[in-house]
Amino acid sequence: MxxxxxxxxxxxxxxxxxxxxxxxxxxxxxxxxxxxxxxxxxxxxxxxxxxxxxxxxxxxxxxxxxxxxxxxxxxxxxxxxxPQYLIIILRTILLATVTTVLCLILAVPVAYWIAGQPGHRKSVLVFLVTLPFWMSMILRVYAWMIILGKDGPLLRFFEFFGAPSGMTFMYNDGATLAAMVYTYIPLMVLPVFASIEKLDGTLIEAAHDLYGNRWTTLRRVILPLTAPGIASGGILVFVPAFGAVLEPTLMGGGKQMMMGSLIQLQFGGGRNWPFGAAIAMILMMLVMLVLVGLALRSARNEVES
Amino acid sequence: MTKFYAATAIAMCFGSAVAAEGSLNLYVWSESIAPELIEKFSNEYDVQVNVDGYTSNEDLLTKLQAGSSGYDIASPSQHFLRIMIDAGLLENFGANTLDAYANIQEKYRNQWWDETQEYSIPIAYGSAGFSVNTDEYTGPTDSLKYFFEPEGELAGRIAMLSYPDEVVGAAQLYLGVPFCSEDPAEMKRVLDLLMAQKESVAVYSSDNIEGRMSSGEVAAHFWWDGEVVRAAAAGAPVEYAMTKEGLVGWIDSLVIPKGAQNRENAIRFIEFVSKPENATIQMNHYAHSSPMNVIEAEKKYTEENAPGLYPTVPVVMSRTCSPKAQDLVTRVWTQLLQ
Structure with a gap:
């Protein structure tokens, strides 16, 4: 040796x-x-x-x-x-953006809380976050259909407190978003958690010592230092959410098409493969634009710092 | 430990393939063939049978167009059968010389989808229309009007399929527009009808139809006859509507893709499932009608307990549309859901 x-x-x-x-x-x-x-x-x-x-x-x-x-x-x-295809493309961008923002709002506190737990409990919690991935995605969406559907626990709960009969949670944008956020949130929690964990606790103490209140500390210290984790979580959520087919069809009632189902229609019943491929290219280019934009920004930030 | 698993996995992959004399690879509609028949055939002829399923004719066509699919039998519907014969994707196995041919009911022989009946032997047929949950809706069902222009109990509580195929066909039947119309003005009328109906539609989905219907989540659903019959047999309060404008029909046939490896076994299988006793088992499993002569006394679904399978109104078989007509259908659908 x-x-x-x-x-x-x-x-x-x-x-x-x-x-x-x-x-x-x-x-x-x-x-x-x-x-x-x-x-x-x-x-x-x-x-x-x-x-x-x-x-x-x-x-x-x-x-x-x-x-x-x-x-x-x-x-x-x-x-x-x-304009119909543009409308579908814009709607898809909107859905993916809203999903990403909601995931972010929900994931940062969760990740912050997990990062603050003692060692053993921390790894159990991280494990629990990844647990849904052990199940097929379609099963998870079906589970949501049961939770929100007729005779589902949520509706039962509201009916117990006097909600009118005929009320429904399914087949609307809210149902789609619920399933989307649920499906993709682990992809946000994990990278954000990783960057929060690396955060030097003394910096937060320092911020408090310098009379920064909690909000200022979050805005001026925690968020800038965890930005890389938030950015990669955002990409991980945005990209698959952009191509989502299952949630809009099963939960949203399929009343409005998304790019994913549009492509599916063109390759299937529509029998127009070149058009389907062209839409797929547009989808890919839009994703590339977002990624390149983020990459350029982080490169610039690095140069500045 | 990992090594052990890997070895087991590899052994399982190869183990089953070498056990039997020959093999037969089916690519058919998901869960369409009675497992009982597969087992019986497999034992009788010592053939290892592998079954893969698809859920749309397009999936099958795509696979066959790609070539060397590795399948020995497929079961396209009539309009796709026509395309596949014309495109030279199927083996001519002299179907009309088989015993199976002699057992086909007269009216399903030598039709436009296979005039000479050399390429295919039919296995099941049925129709698509709308069904109602009788707990939720008690009104009349004898016209497509109640589905396309819903009122009262049905308003806001109907469900459509997520694909245009049969649904557009039914709308065409209702409006008296021919299938595969190439006239934009006629197809605009179809779009207008569907747009007006959309306000009353709760969901466009082809998944979990049974769940939605049995639970009464929706009161009416576009559906297939056999599925309605099966749900009703399982106790769901569902009924298939006999609409005077007609129903959209389909018939699936067994075919052998070009270059199939196990052609002899495929022919054996086709002969096997076409025997009256086996066709009866198949029909009792699938709950769709059989185009074969079956043993009447052993039929599980009769005119009394499954009226949906015995239509009293005209059934119009869907056609293969020209690209121009298909584009109009797709355009109707994208504008409907834009």
Missing amino acids: SEATAHHADTPRRRRQINLPYVGLAPAWLLMIFALIIPILIIIAVSFAVRGAYGGFDWGFDLSGYRQILFNEGWTGEMEFT
Whole structure:
């Protein structure tokens, strides 16, 4: 062992540092190429392809997939501006944003409280936060359908206190949001918890010593120092919430389409794959914009500090 | 310990595949084939049968279009069967020379979805329409009017499917618009009808229909005949509406995808499930009608206890729409839910 170490010390270190990371990262790169980059290239190619008559596509170059997002033949047979897809896209952005904000508001106090617990209890609590992930997502949504549905415990509770019969919690935006926030909140709690845990308690004490009240301390000390955790939690929640299909259909009653269900319709019954792929590209680009924006901001912050 | 698990997992993957003489891979509608028949066939012919399920014809078409699906039998509905034959995705296995062919009821032979009946043997048929919960709604059900222009007990308490297929078809029947219309003016009328109905719709969903209907969460639901019959047999207060404008029909057939590995076993299986006694078992399991001659005395769902399966009104089979007509359907649906 000591011989080997001595030998290593003799060889020029620089050379090794250049080579090894590439070799060592090869599996990760291969995985990225086959599981991420090639599929995305295929989606890009399909979005420019010519639609097949009965689903599928033929290779070619056709922009109609993208054109259809804004312009379609109207009921009178003339090309006209059709806002419906924009409305669906904007609604999806709104839903994902509201979900992220609600998750943040609920997750920060929870994470802060967990971080303040003694060691053993802390790990139990973190474990409990991750517990829902052990179950399939669709089961969790169904559980919410039971909780909020007719004969469900919540309705029973309100009826006991004289709520009018015929009242319902299901099939509205509130129900969708409840399930969305519930599904994604662990993704927010964990990164926020990680950054709060690293927070130096003496800084908070210092803030109090300098006559900062609780609100000032939160705003000027705790939030700026936990910003990286909040940002990564925000990304982790926003990105999947953007593609959500289950919650809006099952809980919201499916009365208003989201981008996820729109894509599903185009690849399924609509039989217009290039259009579906084009919408998927738009979805991906919007997510990229958010991510790049955040990355640029944090890079700038680092330079400043 | 991990090693042990890994070894077990690997052994399980390969173990089952080598146990039997031959194998047969089915890709059929989820939970459509009676497990009893699978077991019986598997024992009788010493064949390892694997069953995978799908929940939409599009899923099946996509898989077959991608090629080398690895499946030996599939069960598309009539309009997709037509596409698959035309696209050359299916084996011509001389279905009309089989014993199974002789057992098909006259009116389901050599129809437009397979005129020569060389590619397919039908296994089940049925219809889609609306059903009501009789505890929640006591009014008339003999017209689609009550579903598309709901009043009173039904207002705000009806549910639609989350996909346009059958629902748009039913709206077309109600308005007297032909299926797969390429006329935008006609399809605009369909959209107007559905838009007006939307105010009364509680939910657009194809999942958990039985739960919503049995609990009375909604009073009427667009549904399939066999599912209504099955829910009623389980004690739910549900009834299938016989609407004078007609019902949207479908018929599923067993086919062999091109290049199937176990063609002989597939033909054996098709012959097997088409025998009168087995077709009866299949119908009793699936609760949809059988296009085969079955043993009347052993039928579980008869005209008396399952009137939904014996329509007294015209049943119109859905068609394969041209891309232009399909775009109009999709446009109706996106504008409805925009």
